[in-house]
Amino acid sequence: xxxxxxxxxxxxxxxxxxxxxxxxxxxxxxxxxxxxxxxxxxxxxxxxxxxxxxxxxxxxxxxxxxxxxxxxxxxxxxxxxxxxxxxxxxxxxxxxxxxxxxxxxxxxxxxxxxxxxxxxxxxxxxxxxxxxxxxxxxxxxxxxxxxxxxxxxxxxxxxxxxxxxxxxxxxxxxxxxxxxxxxxxxxxxxxxxxxxxxxxxxxxxxxxxxxxxxxxxxxxxxxxxxxxxxxxxxxxxxxxxxxxxxxxxxxxxxxxxxxxxxxxxxxxxxxxxxxxxxxxxxxxxxxxxxxxxxxxxxxxxxxxxxxxxxxxxxxxxxxxxxxxxxxxxxxxxxxxxxxxxxxxxxxxxxxxxxxxxxxxxxxxxxxxxxxxxxxxxxxxxxxxxxxxxxxxxxxxxxxxxxxxxxxxxxxxxxxxxxxxxxxxxxxxxxxxxxxxxxxxxxxxxxxxxxxxxxxxxxxxxxx
Amino acid sequence: xxxxxxxxxxxxxxxxxxxxxxxxxxxxxxxxxxxxxxxxxxxxxxxxxxxxxxxxxxxxxxxxxxxxxxxxxxxxxxxxxxxxxxxxxxxxxxxxxxxxxxxxxxxxxxxxxxxxxxxxxxxxxxxxxxxxxxxxxxxxxxxxxxxxxxxxxxxxxxxxxxxxxxxxxxxxxxxxxxxxxxxxxxxxxxxxxxxxxxxxxxxxxxxxxxxxxxxxxxxxxxxxxxxxxxxxxxxxxxxxxxxxxxxxx
Numbered sequence: 001x002x003x004x005x006x007x008x009x010x011x012x013x014x015x016x017x018x019x020x021x022x023x024x025x026x027x028x029x030x031x032x033x034x035x036x037x038x039x040x041x042x043x044x045x046x047x048x049x050x051x052x053x054x055x056x057x058x059x060x061x062x063x064x065x066x067x068x069x070x071x072x073x074x075x076x077x078x079x080x081x082x083x084x085x086x087x088x089x090x091x092x093x094x095x096x097x098x099x100x101x102x103x104x105x106x107x108x109x110x111x112x113x114x115x116x117x118x119x120x121x122x123x124x125x126x127x128x129x130x131x132x133x134x135x136x137x138x139x140x141x142x143x144x145x146x147x148x149x150x151x152x153x154x155x156x157x158x159x160x161x162x163x164x165x166x167x168x169x170x171x172x173x174x175x176x177x178x179x180x181x182x183x184x185x186x187x188x189x190x191x192x193x194x195x196x197x198x199x200x201x202x203x204x205x206x207x208x209x210x211x212x213x214x215x216x217x218x219x220x221x222x223x224x225x226x227x228x229x230x231x232x233x234x235x236x237x238x239x240x241x242x243x244x245x246x247x248x249x250x251x252x253x254x255x256x257x258x259x260x261x262x263x264x265x266x267x268x269x270x271x272x273x274x275x276x277x278x279x280x281x282x283x284x285x286x287x288x289x290x291x292x293x294x295x296x297x298x299x300x301x302x303x304x305x306x307x308x309x310x311x312x313x314x315x316x317x318x319x320x321x322x323x324x325x326x327x328x329x330x331x332x333x334x335x336x337x338x339x340x341x342x343x344x345x346x347x348x349x350x351x352x353x354x355x356x357x358x359x360x361x362x363x364x365x366x367x368x369x370x371x372x373x374x375x376x377x378x379x380x381x382x383x384x385x386x387x388x389x390x391x392x393x394x395x396x397x398x399x400x401x402x403x404x405x406x407x408x409x410x411x412x413x414x415x416x417x418x419x420x421x422x423x424x425x426x427x428x429x430x431x432x433x434x435x436x437x438x439x440x441x442x443x444x445x446x447x448x449x450x451x452x453x454x455x456x457x458x459x460x461x462x463x
Numbered sequence: 464x465x466x467x468x469x470x471x472x473x474x475x476x477x478x479x480x481x482x483x484x485x486x487x488x489x490x491x492x493x494x495x496x497x498x499x500x501x502x503x504x505x506x507x508x509x510x511x512x513x514x515x516x517x518x519x520x521x522x523x524x525x526x527x528x529x530x531x532x533x534x535x536x537x538x539x540x541x542x543x544x545x546x547x548x549x550x551x552x553x554x555x556x557x558x559x560x561x562x563x564x565x566x567x568x569x570x571x572x573x574x575x576x577x578x579x580x581x582x583x584x585x586x587x588x589x590x591x592x593x594x595x596x597x598x599x600x601x602x603x604x605x606x607x608x609x610x611x612x613x614x615x616x617x618x619x620x621x622x623x624x625x626x627x628x629x630x631x632x633x634x635x636x637x638x639x640x641x642x643x644x645x646x647x648x649x650x651x652x653x654x655x656x657x658x659x660x661x662x663x664x665x666x667x668x669x670x671x672x673x674x675x676x677x678x679x680x681x682x683x684x685x686x687x688x689x690x691x692x693x694x695x696x697x698x699x700x701x702x703x704x705x706x707x708x709x710x711x712x
Contacts, residue, residue, distance in 0.1 A: 006707025011639045017696045028686035393523035394599045396592040402519040418680040422601045432684040433604050439693040446697035448619035453704035457630045
């Protein structure tokens, strides 16, 4: 072979390796790792549509989002060889049995928590929250909290004294949190009113559900009323397969349940919801639905309603005509819960004031939905904490946060979703990246040596 | 006519056996000029880079760092020079005209100046963020990766340009030169666009890369088996060089 052929071969090998690198890059590391509580959703981004209406007395939020299969059950009790066993509820990633309910949640602030308008829910994610990689399981769920509620914002246990917390609350240092649950609130037309301050909690009062299990007796407290439902229990196979739907009696409430009958001849697979739904009381009952929502044509279409002024300013953000607010959303779909949700960046909401989401003034009691939807991109956030974001040793943009540059000015939702996943494998990816850097540098040097040896000069030919 | 002029230009320009070529003798002047340009750029950046507003303490902030503006400003020099060198290579590959041959004589000095400016730019880039922070960012990692490729690649191209000059465009070698230079131009483009994305101004190039298989917001890393293939590929390249060296041209 001539030297030029060797030269061409060198160039071809180098080019071929570059193409092979392009095709194979980014593989081999990012995959589900249940041992570390890592489950990556198939879709990293999705869409939520929002409309808002108000009449001076009430305010309505309407949400619409795609769901391939609705999850209308949460945790259930299944009879098996004489015992009632719990199934469903919390799960790492999507629950394959669809026994984890769909949800939508909304955080609201009126400007009292300035960081919220710029960074949304990120400010509520401290270190060591439940389900984060490496965090040991605790009896009590370690949930969201505001940095201002801690003497050290990165220490979950460093809660400020009660007197300080009360002072913060009175100054408006909390985020209102509305929730809708497909299983634990929707069937009886309710929402759930809570807040995030020193913890994520429900408002004063009682919520829309209670536990339907008698620990001492080891059996449910209630079962379906056979005169209403036509059965005392559902069948687990039909629940899991999705055969039980909206037209069936699938939830327990005062209207559908009777006290449990332990003397009945229960069969393996008999299934009773582990939650009993009930009317709410107190401030926690402020958020309701005009009517129970239904999943139709691949979408949940949910409306939540609340008094603009609930009279509970320590629990709720009060809406006023002409006011501007900040909101951020979370959607739980594909039977996922806890941190396996899709979140939005913060968006502005205007009641008569221009904003990203413009609430429509309506006739009394008649929300006007005639305007277009506001499309909100939502994404899987991974395990990014506020401590990481504000630490210049691990986040190049920490100085921008210190300068209060909004997250939306620097990152897109897709970018944040990808970063969220990459951060879950930060050590492994960094190691592989360094090796890639070294190997590729070696390849370029080898190319240089090869080409320098093989290039010919005309004088050499004449020799 | 054109051919004969070209041949005249292709004759050796200095006697064989001299210790330094005229080009190499000019190297100190080139280096001084490049340094001066770099300092000038830094001065301009200093004059315009002052932060406004209220200074805020940042957890974990390095004791010192340079504003990105110096790196951004300086980056225009290697990019401009390397792309110019590529343009000259492109013209020379497709033309033997006197104009093309004249441009060819400028290729290696332009590439060398670009490489010199590239080292300064690379160094300035490393002073912006703590290493622990920039290597935690997928986009940061990618920018470092591509900048390293670009700098090392164009160092190789500069050496080639200096050693082989007009011979790079003789016979079939010109097409290999074209391929190698085109790869060089591609890595410059990608590095630049990654820098833009890191600065918060992603371009259409960033999106285009996504369309052809690489979302730049994910770290570019190779699976372990591919790293082994890269290692073997490097050995094969060197072996080809050693074996082919013994063959006649």
